[in-house]
Amino acid sequence: MIFNNISYQVKKNESVLECLLRCELKIDYSCKTGNCQSCLLKSIAGDVDKKAQKGLKPTAIEQGFFLACQQQAEAIQKAESIDNELIFSHARLVNKQLFSNDICQLIIEPVSPLYYHAGQFINLKNSQGIVRSYSIANIPSEQQLIELHIHKKTNGAMSHWLFNEFNVGDNIDFQGPIGECFYTSENKNKPMILIGTGTGAAPLIGIVRDALKSGHQGLILFYHGARNIEGLYLHDMLSNLDKSHSNFNYLPSISHNDDLLSNLGSNDSAIKIVVGRCNEIAIKKLQPTPQTILYLCGNPEMVNTTRKKAFLAGIASKNIYIDPFEYKDLRKSER
Amino acid sequence: MSESLFDKIGGEGAVDAAVDIFYRKVLNDDSIAHFFDDTDMDGQIAKQKSFLTMAFGGPNEYTGTDMRKAHAPLVEKGLNESHFGAVAGHLQATLQELGVPEELTNEVMAIAGSTHDDVLGL
Known part of the structure; x- marks a missing residue:
């Protein structure tokens, strides 16, 4: 494979990203799972795999852009980095x-x-x-x-x-x-369930703000899970939304019951914080309809297992929107 | 020109309707779920979709060699006759659930059956 006019020896079954990292080139990357698009490169000659262009805009695909982490290196004869600008x-x-x-x-x-x-x-x-x-x-x-x-x-x-x-x-x-994990007003009348761990609440509060601004009519259940009370960092804001919108329910939970009672004393919110994992609580209470829309954000393992459970429970695959927060593997060698 | 099997069943809409039902049945069947239990659910659903499109007589790019190559890792993991039969059973049940007439179901099952040797690497 020729990359930026220099030839590199490719190993069988390795991705373009793996090949370039093995050769100690400094290139941008982050999630390594085909989601973040930070390892985008341009193919000059070669057969780009479909999955290496998943989620890219048509204009990017037309220009031969591809995700280096998802592309077999063997199939690419020539590629180059894309101008930063x-x-x-x-x-x-x-x-x-x-x-x-x-x-x-x-x-x-x-x-x-x-x-x-x-x-x-x-x-x-x-x-x-x-x-x-x-x-x-x-x-x-x-x-x-x-x-x-x-x-x-x-x-x-x-x-x-x-x-x-x-x-x-x-x-x-x-x-x-x-990314595709956002609100669309065609779902205005449908029940919506949002499950997020940690800062998975960030995209979810964005989606809720969008829904409420669009005049969402269906019931909205917002399950936010954290390790401890401090992790429920939107507690006051979400509690207020719960009070001011009759179709919005905020359901917080913490997975570790360290300091629940002492911390709750200073909190005069009427919302009850449950001990347990937010996704397990949500799945237990799940009453799926063909319309139910589900958003899952945060810990990748939580996102993937919950997605499967919700699907098996009857939620349509096209109605499940996910944003797994893949963290970069900090170890130098491969897993 | 007579209507094709794919059109008679309901084309792409029928595939969309069938894919969730079919994939749910497969994942709920402990005897075969491990062959399909990939964390990449999008990829899995896309695969089921192209399989159903082919079985419904729709436009597809499958060749026998692709089938063979794609299933070879599963054959290595022990994919055999009984698993093939289980998947076929779920396909049939899916078609029944969707109310596909018997003669069309038979045609679909015949197409699915024709992949037997390639899928099992025989």
Whole structure:
């Protein structure tokens, strides 16, 4: 395979990304599962696999763009990287505030207006070249601002950088919006169930905001799960939505019952926090109809097992929207 | 020109209606679920869809060699006659559930049956 005019030896069954990383080339990538689109390259000669173009815009497909992590290297004779300016746009950080000790909210302002749906994601690329995906939590408005929720991961290079070194006024590159996990008003009258763990609540609150703004008529159940109370970082906001909208129900849960009672004392919200896993609670109560729309965001294992259980319980496959938060494998060697 | 099997069954709409019912039956059958139990549900559904399109006599790009190649890893894992029969049974039950007339069902089952040797690598 020739990449950027240099020839590389390809191993059987490896992906283009694996091949280039094995040869110690510095190229952008993040999820390695064909979702984040940060490893996008352009094919000059070769047979691009269908799955390596899944989710790409028609214009990108026409130009031979493909996802390096999903493409067999053997099938590509010649490829090249795509000009940074074609993929990345710029934005400025205008506000940053803590939701909790390890979750913060970033408000960024793109230099040019962005057309997007709340619930889609963008890839941020920092000055060190690290790329990560973050979901958009707000709906488009005249101010043209984008709201992101960042979870500080243990050893998370990007999240630590965003927490500690990315300051108001700083610029950042971003790619997107990307993704199919968002609200459509044709589902206005249908019952909607949203299940999210951790900052999986970010795309979900975006979807809820979109639904409520569109005058959604069906019942909305919002299951937010976290490890502890601090992780239910939208508790007050979602409790208020629950009170102000008769068709919106907020159902919080925590998987570890460490400090439930003492923390609840200071919280005068009427919403009851249940102990257990949010997806298991939701599946237990599930009453699927042919119309039921399901959104699943956050921990990939939660997303994938819940998707299957919901499907087997009778929810139509086309009515299940997912956004698994794949985290980059920090180990240098392959699994 | 007489209507094709695919048109008589209801074309792509029929495939869409059948795919969830069929895939649910397969996943609920413990004797075969492990062959289909991939975390990539989109990929699995796409595969069931192209299989159903072919079985319904619709436009498809399947060749015997593709069938053979695609199922070879499963044959290695022990895919055999009984599994083939189970899947065929779920296909038939799906068609019955959708109210497909018997003579059309028979035609579909004949097409599905014609893949037997390639699927099992015989």
